[in-house]
Amino acid sequence: MMENKTELLLEGLSCPNCFAKIEDEIKKLSDVKGVSINFMEKTLSIELNEISRADAVLKEAYQIINHIEPDIIIKDKKLSKHEQKIFIATGLCCESCCVKVEKELRQIDGVKSAMLDYATGKLLLEFMPHANSDRIIKEVRGTAKTIIEKIKIKDEEITVKRQALIYYIQIGIGVLLYAVALFIPLKPEIRFVIFVLSFLCIGIHVLIAAIKNIVRGNFFDENFLMTIATIGAFVLHEYPEAVAVMLFYQIGEMLQEGAISHSRSSIKSLLNIRPEYANIMQGSDLVKISPYEVNVGDVIVVKPGEKIPVDGIVEKGAGFIDTRALTGESVPQSIRPGEEVLSGSIVTNTVLSVKATKTFSNSTVSKIMELIETSTSKKSKTENFITKFAKIYTPVVVFAAFLIAFVPPLLLNAGELGEWVYKALVFLVISCPCALVLSIPLGFFGGIGRASKDGILIKGSNYLEALNQVDTIVFDKTGTLTKGTFKVEKIVTANGFSKDDIVQYTAFAEAYSNHPIALSIISEYGHDVDKKLIESFEEISGMGIIVKTLDKTIVAGNEALMKKEHIIYTPSKDAGTVVYCAINGIFAGYISINDEIKEDAKNLVKQLKKAGIKKTVILSGDNKEIADYVGAQLGFDTVIANLLPEDKVFALEKIISEKKIGNKNKVMFVGDGINDAPVLARADIGVAMGLHGTDVAIESADIIITNDNLEKLLDAFRIAKKTRNVVIQNIILAFTVKAIVLILGSGGLATMWEAVFADVGVALLAVANSLRILKKGNGGKL
Numbered sequence: 001m002m003e004n005k006t007e008l009l010l011e012g013l014s015c016p017n018c019f020a021k022i023e024d025e026i027k028k029l030s031d032v033k034g035v036s037i038n039f040m041e042k043t044l045s046i047e048l049n050e051i052s053r054a055d056a057v058l059k060e061a062y063q064i065i066n067h068i069e070p071d072i073i074i075k076d077k078k079l080s081k082h083e084q085k086i087f088i089a090t091g092l093c094c095e096s097c098c099v100k101v102e103k104e105l106r107q108i109d110g111v112k113s114a115m116l117d118y119a120t121g122k123l124l125l126e127f128m129p130h131a132n133s134d135r136i137i138k139e140v141r142g143t144a145k146t147i148i149e150k151i152k153i154k155d156e157e158i159t160v161k162r163q164a165l166i167y168y169i170q171i172g173i174g175v176l177l178y179a180v181a182l183f184i185p186l187k188p189e190i191r192f193v194i195f196v197l198s199f200l201c202i203g204i205h206v207l208i209a210a211i212k213n214i215v216r217g218n219f220f221d222e223n224f225l226m227t228i229a230t231i232g233a234f235v236l237h238e239y240p241e242a243v244a245v246m247l248f249y250q251i252g253e254m255l256q257e258g259a260i261s262h263s264r265s266s267i268k269s270l271l272n273i274r275p276e277y278a279n280i281m282q283g284s285d286l287v288k289i290s291p292y293e294v295n296v297g298d299v300i301v302v303k304p305g306e307k308i309p310v311d312g313i314v315e316k317g318a319g320f321i322d323t324r325a326l327t328g329e330s331v332p333q334s335i336r337p338g339e340e341v342l343s344g345s346i347v348t349n350t351v352l353s354v355k356a357t358k359t360f361s362n363s364t365v366s367k368i369m370e371l372i373e374t375s376t377s378k379k380s381k382t383e384n385f386i387t388k389f390a391k392i393y394t395p396v397v398v399f400a401a402f403l404i405a406f407v408p409p410l411l412l413n414a415g416e417l418g419e420w421v422y423k424a425l426v427f428l429v430i431s432c433p434c435a436l437v438l439s440i441p442l443g444f445f446g447g448i449g450r451a452s453k454d455g456i457l458i459k460g461s462n463y464l465e466a467l468n469q470v471d472t473i474v475f476d477k478t479g480t481l482t483k484g485t486f487k488v489e490k491i492v493t494a495n496g497f498s499k500d501d502i503v504q505y506t507a508f509a510e511a512y513s514n515h516p517i518a519l520s521i522i523s524e525y526g527h528d529v530d531k532k533l534i535e536s537f538e539e540i541s542g543m544g545i546i547v548k549t550l551d552k553t554i555v556a557g558n559e560a561l562m563k564k565e566h567i568i569y570t571p572s573k574d575a576g577t578v579v580y581c582a583i584n585g586i587f588a589g590y591i592s593i594n595d596e597i598k599e600d601a602k603n604l605v606k607q608l609k610k611a612g613i614k615k616t617v618i619l620s621g622d623n624k625e626i627a628d629y630v631g632a633q634l635g636f637d638t639v640i641a642n643l644l645p646e647d648k649v650f651a652l653e654k655i656i657s658e659k660k661i662g663n664k665n666k667v668m669f670v671g672d673g674i675n676d677a678p679v680l681a682r683a684d685i686g687v688a689m690g691l692h693g694t695d696v697a698i699e700s701a702d703i704i705i706t707n708d709n710l711e712k713l714l715d716a717f718r719i720a721k722k723t724r725n726v727v728i729q730n731i732i733l734a735f736t737v738k739a740i741v742l743i744l745g746s747g748g749l750a751t752m753w754e755a756v757f758a759d760v761g762v763a764l765l766a767v768a769n770s771l772r773i774l775k776k777g778n779g780g781k782l
Helices: 016-027 053-068 095-105 133-147 157-181 188-216 224-233 239-270 366-376 381-411 419-432 432-452 463-470 499-509 516-525 559-566 604-610 626-632 645-657 677-680 695-700 710-744 750-775
Strands: 005-010 030-039 041-050 072-078 084-090 111-116 122-127 150-154 278-282 285-289 300-304 312-316 317-324 333-335 352-356 456-458 472-477 487-493 533-541 545-548 552-557 577-584 586-594 615-618 639-642 666-670 685-689 703-705
Touching: 005 053, 005 239, 005 285, 016 041, 016 053, 030 188, 053 072, 053 111, 053 463, 072 084, 084 133, 084 577, 095 133, 111 133, 111 317, 111 552, 122 133, 133 150, 150 456, 157 188, 157 545, 188 224, 188 239, 224 239, 224 419, 278 545, 317 695, 381 419, 381 432, 381 463, 419 710, 419 750, 432 456, 432 463, 432 710, 432 750, 456 463, 456 710, 463 472, 463 545, 463 710, 472 645, 487 499, 499 516, 499 545, 499 552, 499 577, 499 586, 516 577, 516 615, 552 559, 559 677, 559 685, 604 615, 615 645, 615 750, 626 639, 645 666, 645 677, 666 677, 677 685, 710 750
Parallel strands: 472 615, 472 666, 615 639, 666 685, 685 703
Antiparallel strands: 005 041, 005 072, 030 041, 084 122, 084 150, 111 122, 278 285, 278 300, 300 352, 312 352, 317 333, 456 703, 487 586, 533 545, 545 552, 552 577, 577 586
C-alpha cells in the first residue's frame, strides 16, 4: 500500500519543457491532489486524494511519463537500488500477455510489486526488504518464459550503458563522414549521400524523437524544431550547414547535460551530511549496519572521522564534534556524557558511545536532507512565469517563422522563396526556450544549496525569492533575542512565607514543564522533584500552573493568573521575568528571573536597517517593563508585551493588515520554535531559530536557521539578493541574445551557425553564471 504522497525519480530526462508537460498531464488525473516537479533533482512528487487508488494512479502516471518521454528510467525515490530493479523486456506479443506476466511475477516469493509496460518494454520490480534479489531475478526470467516464449529480460542498466556507447560511436562515425564529404573532392551525388549518412548518424535520435512526439501530438519541442530546421536546410541544398547544425546541437546538449550534472554534484557535495553506516555492538563484535536499521535505545559506536548516524545521548566518551555541515559553524563543539548529539555531526578526536533517541528517518540529518531535496518543488513566481511563457513563446516563434518564410516572397513579392525560408529556419533554431527554462530553477537551486551549506534551510525557491521583498521583521524575544538561559536573580517573600517555601512549591508547580524559566526554578531548588507527590496538575495557557501537592494548592504564574484566581498580591517592579506564587489562596511572594541579551543581537537592528528593513518589532509574553528594556537596548521600532501565545497571532495579523493596500512587501516572523508554530505559519515568511524547537514549529517555518546565530538572517538576505541578481542576469542574457539573433536572422544577417551557437551558448553561459552562487563570499554587499 502506498502513502498519500510518492516520489518518483526520472533518470535521463534533461528537458525542462518535458518536465512541465509531464506535470500538466498528471495533474489531470482523477484522485491526484497535487503534483510538483523538481527539475534539479529530477524528481516528481504525486499527492493523492484516495490511498485505495494509489496503485492505479501510479500506473497511469507511468504511462503518461512513458508516452511523453519513453526513454527515461522511472524509479521509486524511497527505495534503494537493492530494493528495486528495472529491466528491458523484448519479444512482447500483446498487452494482455503483459498483464498475465505482471500477475504471475507478483506471486513470486520476495516480489512486492511488478509493473510491465507494453509500449516501452520496461519491467519494474520492487523487492521485499532483505529478499534474495539474484534468486528472484532468475525466477522472474523463468516465469516470464512460461507465458511468452520469445520474451527476453535484460538488465536495464547494462542496456542503457550499451545504448550510450552505441550513441557515441554513431556520433563519431557521423563526424568522420562529415569530414570526408567536406574536405575530400567527390562527385556531387556521392557527396550528397555521405552528407545524408552523416546527418542520420548524428541526428537519428532527434529525428525519431520528433516523429514520435508528432504522433503523440507533442509539437513545438526542441526535437521538432531542429528536425524542421535541418531538413529545411537540406531542401535548400545547404548540406554542410544542415549537418553542422545538428552536430553542434548534439554537442551542445551533451555539454549542457554535463554542466547541469556538474552543478548538481557541486551543490550536493556541499550537503554531504548523510551517514552511510552505523557501528553497533553484536556480542563482542563491532558490526556495520545501515542507519535505517538502528532502533531507539540501541547503543552505537562512533569513531574519529565518522558521522553520527542518528540523534542520541552520549553514554561514554568526551571530546569534540564538528557540526559545520548542520550549522555552518567551523568551531568544533565540546561534548560530554549525558549531552545530546545530532546526526550528521562528525566526531573529531575520540570514540563516542551514543544511545539512539530517534530512528534514522526521524533524526535531524534526515529532516534536513528531506527539506533540501523538496525545497525546489515550491517554485518561485519567476519560475512559474518562465514556464508559462515558454509554452507561449515557442509556438509564437514557429508561427512567426512561417510568416517570414511565405508572406514576403508570396504576398509581397519581396525576394526569393528560398532566401526567406532560410531566414525562417534560423528563426526556428533560435526559438528553443531551454536556456530560459533551465537557468532559472538552476539559479534558485544554487541559492538554496549555498544557504543550506551555511546552516540556513530554505523550504522553497518561493521563500528565497520572497526574502527580497521583506521590509518588516517581527521577533519573539525569549530564546530568540535573549539567550533563554534563565537564572533566579531575586526571591521576595510575603505573608510570613520563607524563600525556601516559595522555591520548593514553585518547583513542584513547574515540575512537568521544560520551559527555560521552569528549569531555572527547579535548578534553584537543587533537589529532584518527586512527581508522585503531585496530586493534580492544570496548565493555564499563557498564565501559569495550578497544582495540588503536599495537601496544598499552589498557584504559580504571571499577574494575569493572580487576577484570575482573585489573589491579592504585590506587583513586582523588577526588570525581569516574574513568577508569582500563592499557597492555598494566600500570596507567598515572587521569584524574579533574568535572561541575558545575545551578543549577536546587539548590532542586529542596525545591520537589518542597512539591509533595507524598514520596521522591526518585538512580540513578547513578558511584562512591558522587561520587553521595553530589551527593545530599547537593541533599538527596535516597536515593542508589544503581555501577549498570550494566541495573542501573538492577532498582533502579527494587525501588523500585516496595517501595511498599505498594494504594498507587496513581506512580513517575516523570527522565533525559537517554542510555542511559536501558529505565528510562524501565519507570517509571510516564518523563520525558526535552531534545530531544537518543536517538530510542529520546524514544520510550520518556511526557513530554519540550524543554530541560534542571528547573523545568519543577514546571510540569508545576502544569498537571496545574489540569487535574484543571477536569475535576472540569466533572463536578460537569454532574451537579449535570442532577440539579437532573431532580428539578425530575419534580416538575413545571421546564419544557422550563429543561431545554434547562440542557443547552446546561452544555455551554457546561464548554467555557468548560476554556479557563481555556490562560491563562498558575502553574497553581495547590502
